[in-house]
Amino acid sequence: MRSPVTWTNHIGTAPNYTIDAAWLDKVEQVVKLTLDSGMYAIVNTHHDADTQWVLLTAAAQPQVTAEVTAVWTQVANRLKPYSDYLIFETFNAPLGPVNSFGSGNAEQQTAL
Numbered sequence: 001m002r003s004p005v006t007w008t009n010h011i012g013t014a015p016n017y018t019i020d021a022a023w024l025d026k027v028e029q030v031v032k033l034t035l036d037s038g039m040y041a042i043v044n045t046h047h048d049a050d051t052q053w054v055l056l057t058a059a060a061q062p063q064v065t066a067e068v069t070a071v072w073t074q075v076a077n078r079l080k081p082y083s084d085y086l087i088f089e090t091f092n093a094p095l096g097p098v099n100s101f102g103s104g105n106a107e108q109q110t111a112l
Contacts (some may be wrong), residue, residue, distance in 0.1 A: 001034045003027065004046030004092060007071055014063075017070035024078055036086055043075065044089035056108040063112070 010023035027043060036067035045068075056064075072090065079086060093112070 001037075002042040002044065002089075002092075003030045004044055005033070006046050009077060011067070011071060014066070015070075015083060018068045019074050024074065027075070028042050028078060031082060031086060035082060040085045040087060041082075042087045042089055043079070043094045045071075046092045056111040058107055058111060061111045 005027055007019065010020040012018040012020075028035075031041045031043060072088070076088070087109070
């Protein structure tokens with residue numbers, strides 16, 4: 001089961017970009033329920049790469065890389081006790097400001 005997680009309103013400021021504990025608890029609860037049901041659990045970043053905090057531009061890339069790294073490090077550390085039935089999908093269909101639902105432009109592809 002894919003759990004599409006939008007992190008946008010649940011991330012603190014730089015440099016730690018701490019995920020709200022209650023939000024991360026909810027994500028973990030869904031993962032537990034999914035795994036306990038015998039299904040694979042897929043946790044992804046959903047809707048965040050469509051001009052919210054994940055801006056696919058060369059100018060934004062250093063900040064976005066730091067934030068994405070911080071977010072996924074927290075998610076991985078929280079969920080690392082679970083089985084190989086847990087899968088992470090960094091971005092689901094990342095959208096860009098230029099070509100929604102397409103492959104984006106060269107700048108976006110490089111930033112991604």
